[in-house]
Amino acid sequence: MKKEEAVKYVESRIKPRKRTEEDSEYRKTFSEVFDDSTVMAIYGLMSRGYIDIVDFPISTGKEGNVFRGLDKKGNNIAIKIYRIATSNFRKMALYIQGDPRFRGITKDRRKLVYRWAGKEFNNLERLMAAGVRVPTPIAQRSNVLVMEYIGTEDRPAPLLKDADFDPEKAYRFTIDSMRKAYKDAKVVHGDISEYNILVNGDEFVLIDVAQAVHLKHPSAEELLVRDAKNVARYFGKLGVETDKDKILREVRG
Numbered sequence: 001m002k003k004e005e006a007v008k009y010v011e012s013r014i015k016p017r018k019r020t021e022e023d024s025e026y027r028k029t030f031s032e033v034f035d036d037s038t039v040m041a042i043y044g045l046m047s048r049g050y051i052d053i054v055d056f057p058i059s060t061g062k063e064g065n066v067f068r069g070l071d072k073k074g075n076n077i078a079i080k081i082y083r084i085a086t087s088n089f090r091k092m093a094l095y096i097q098g099d100p101r102f103r104g105i106t107k108d109r110r111k112l113v114y115r116w117a118g119k120e121f122n123n124l125e126r127l128m129a130a131g132v133r134v135p136t137p138i139a140q141r142s143n144v145l146v147m148e149y150i151g152t153e154d155r156p157a158p159l160l161k162d163a164d165f166d167p168e169k170a171y172r173f174t175i176d177s178m179r180k181a182y183k184d185a186k187v188v189h190g191d192i193s194e195y196n197i198l199v200n201g202d203e204f205v206l207i208d209v210a211q212a213v214h215l216k217h218p219s220a221e222e223l224l225v226r227d228a229k230n231v232a233r234y235f236g237k238l239g240v241e242t243d244k245d246k247i248l249r250e251v252r253g
């Protein structure tokens with residue numbers, strides 16, 4: 001298939017595109033997310049059946065957009081697309097440099113974003129293997145990551161900060177996840193907070209793991225301490241008896 005035909009095909013399978021016909025502001029955001037190379041990455045994922053339809057947007061963040069989608073079999077999926085134009089390259093470079101999983105640096109911004117998405121995929125695989133509840137990684141190509149969708153048919157699971165939950169249970173989940181990540185997956189999440197844990201019925205799911213670094217990364221310890229501080233502060237306010245040092249002892253074992 002020629003490139004123009006591929007682009008046409010993919011665009012016909014992207015539901016939010018309909019809105020671009022009447023809304024010029026939306027059209028701008030849309031073309032920022034779905035640039036030609038992103039569309040070709042989606043095309044590759046479509047030809048392998050990982051994506052059939054890109055459905056409604058779940059979230060529009062600083063660096064990426066998350067969409068609900070369907071795979072070829074009709075299962076719900078979550079599609080995270082890192083925008084090339086508006087990514088935080090400095091931060092990405094700092095987290096990638098010093099991680100033994102990545103040899104050599106790249107000055108190519110596009111390639112850096114691709115690595116970032118690949119890093120999130122690899123972190124999801126490691127964390128899942130270590131028994132941490134994360135969305136199951138399904139596929140990744142360039143700046144596009146396909147993973148298990150967390151939520152119901154009607155709506156994606158809410159963030160911890162917006163949900164009703166038992167603080168002790170959520171605390172347990174958080175500490176157990178940190179420990180398994182550290183001990184078995186050999187990574188530190190680096191951005192654990194009430195913004196990166198989903199509440200799906202009675203289960204918790206840890207998300208947003210792109211920045212998680214290998215324990216050998218020079219900033220790993222510093223990030224672990226920062227995570228412990230944030231977790232202690234948040235759950236302390238909810239009445240859980242904890243502090244940073246107690247968390248660090250539990251995580252390091």
Ligand SMILES: Nc1ncnc2c1ncn2[C@@H]1O[C@H](COP(=O)(O)OP(=O)(O)OP(=O)(O)O)[C@@H](O)[C@H]1O
Pocket residue numbers: 058059060061062063064066078080135147148149150151156157159195196207208209
């Ligand atoms: N697998 C998933 N299933 C359902 N919803 C998801 C999934 N992954 C992410 N989300 C939703 O998308 C939002 C953004 O995802 P994520 O936290 O991974 O990206 P981000 O890079 O932190 O974006 P932001 O710039 O908004 O912080 C989440 O807050 C959550 O609401």
Ligand SMILES: [Mg+2]
Pocket residue numbers: 195196208
């Ligand atoms: Mg997030």
